[in-house]
Amino acid sequence: MSSAPWSRDRNRIGAAMLLLGDRVAAAGAEATGLRGGAPAALVSLLGWADGHHLDALAGGLGLSHSRTVRIVDGLERDGLVERVADTVDGRRALVVLTDEGRRRAEAAVAARSVVLDDVLAVLDDDQRRAVAAAAERVLLDQAVDRRTARHICRLCDVVACGHRDGDCPATRGADRREALPPTEGESR
Amino acid sequence: MSSAPWSRDRNRIGAAMLLLGDRVAAAGAEATGLRGGAPAALVSLLGWADGHHLDALAGGLGLSHSRTVRIVDGLERDGLVERVADTVDGRRALVVLTDEGRRRAEAAVAARSVVLDDVLAVLDDDQRRAVAAAAERVLLDQAVDRRTARHICRLCDVVACGHRDGDCPATRGADRREALPPTEGESR
DNA sequence: CGGTATTGCATGCTCGGGGCATACAAATCT
DNA sequence: AGATTTGTATGCCCCGAGCATGCAATACCG
Numbered sequence: 001m002s003s004a005p006w007s008r009d010r011n012r013i014g015a016a017m018l019l020l021g022d023r024v025a026a027a028g029a030e031a032t033g034l035r036g037g038a039p040a041a042l043v044s045l046l047g048w049a050d051g052h053h054l055d056a057l058a059g060g061l062g063l064s065h066s067r068t069v070r071i072v073d074g075l076e077r078d079g080l081v082e083r084v085a086d087t088v089d090g091r092r093a094l095v096v097l098t099d100e101g102r103r104r105a106e107a108a109v110a111a112r113s114v115v116l117d118d119v120l121a122v123l124d125d126d127q128r129r130a131v132a133a134a135a136e137r138v139l140l141d142q143a144v145d146r147r148t149a150r151h152i153c154r155l156c157d158v159v160a161c162g163h164r165d166g167d168c169p170a171t172r173g174a175d176r177r178e179a180l181p182p183t184e185g186e187s188r
Numbered sequence: 189m190s191s192a193p194w195s196r197d198r199n200r201i202g203a204a205m206l207l208l209g210d211r212v213a214a215a216g217a218e219a220t221g222l223r224g225g226a227p228a229a230l231v232s233l234l235g236w237a238d239g240h241h242l243d244a245l246a247g248g249l250g251l252s253h254s255r256t257v258r259i260v261d262g263l264e265r266d267g268l269v270e271r272v273a274d275t276v277d278g279r280r281a282l283v284v285l286t287d288e289g290r291r292r293a294e295a296a297v298a299a300r301s302v303v304l305d306d307v308l309a310v311l312d313d314d315q316r317r318a319v320a321a322a323a324e325r326v327l328l329d330q331a332v333d334r335r336t337a338r339h340i341c342r343l344c345d346v347v348a349c350g351h352r353d354g355d356c357p358a359t360r361g362a363d364r365r366e367a368l369p370p371t372e373g374e375s376r
Numbered sequence: 377c378g379g380t381a382t383t384g385c386a387t388g389c390t391c392g393g394g395g396c397a398t399a400c401a402a403a404t405c406t
Numbered sequence: 407a408g409a410t411t412t413g414t415a416t417g418c419c420c421c422g423a424g425c426a427t428g429c430a431a432t433a434c435c436g
């Protein structure tokens with residue numbers, strides 16, 4: 001059997017990607033009871049933004065400052081997040097997860113994993129590994145800077161991702177491009 | 189090098205998927221000058237919904253009837269679509285693409301292809317084939333019925349997809365589940 | 377054949393997400 | 407101290423999404 005034309009393969013990849021995106025978004029919304037950018041905000045907080053100031057979160061989410069303010073307002077209203085004043089710089093509002101917020105964020109991450117498992121269950125181990133290797137290559141290639149990397153990783157399970165031990169492809173790709181010292185500690 | 193744990197692979201697949209989704213959505217919006225569900229509506233019209241009534245389009249897009257009405261309103265206002273009365277059933281408003289609408293829809297499909305090519309360019313041929321094979325399997329597995337299949341295919345390039353010659357994985361998957369005669373022409 | 381139910385489209389309304397422009401507060405510069 | 411910069415919050419608007427409802431055409435049924 002000769003291989004299908006690339007246009008056909010390409011289209012299938014796009015369709016499967018769209019399906020996964022829909023499912024993941026729905027799962028995140030259901031697991032947190034939140035919609036729009038709020039689930040991603042929660043997960044990003046869990047991953048890297050906890051205790052950071054509001055603008056850093058906005059940058060990582062790829063949202064405007066004002067939008068991020070409203071999202072944090074909502075999370076605070078729901079008791080998932082607290083604003084604490086930065087003792088060093090009084091202008092800054094540091095956003096910290098509450099215990100309940102952490103639980104919700106973890107639930108969102110878990111829900112995403114469940115969906116991915118479900119959708120990918122039909123593949124065999126070799127296929128899953130092949131897709132993962134391709135994904136790693138794509139991430140290394142596409143994460144052109146740290147801000148982009150954080151945006152890509154806005155729904156990541158930071159532990160699984162490898163963020164903690166320097167194995168996150170997006171971060172690695174970004175560092176390579178920016179020629180930062182690879183041990184640089186997450187800049188502002 | 190031993191293989192990475194599945195949780196790590198899974199997360200990378202999810203991240204790459206999210207990246208692709210963002211890029212495709214942005215490209216569709218830019219190519220059409222439209223936002224929200226409108227680009228998908230155009231592409232679905234081009235693919236299978238041209239000349240169908242409004243509710244069919246709503247079902248395929250996975251949107252409410254009223255939302256679809258507004259989207260069609262907008263497309264009509266922009267001269268991309270026309271409502272024509274169904275001569276058989278006077279209640280129905282058939283939605284047909286104008287020439288300009290067809291051009292826009294084709295532009296959206298092309299933009300999606302460009303993005304997919306760009307993102308996947310870093311892979312070698314074997315990897316692309318492997319990912320495509322995995323995508324096909326996922327689609328066959330996940331398209332549980334025709335409505336779902338159309339939703340999955342709402343951004344598809346219908347020619348490349350294989351819709352026209354019975355090679356669309358989503359449609360095949362749906363037909364298998366619904367045990368419909370495989371040669372059924374599904375409306376249109 | 378006339379009345380009722382169903383189907384299909386359109387519209388008013390509300391909710392919420394998103395961003396822009398702006399106002400305000402703290403810190404830094406000169 | 408005043409001026410500028412940086413960070414946050416708010417008013418405003420646009421638009422996407424759905425629900426409930428209204429209305430028209432068709433289909434069903436006595």
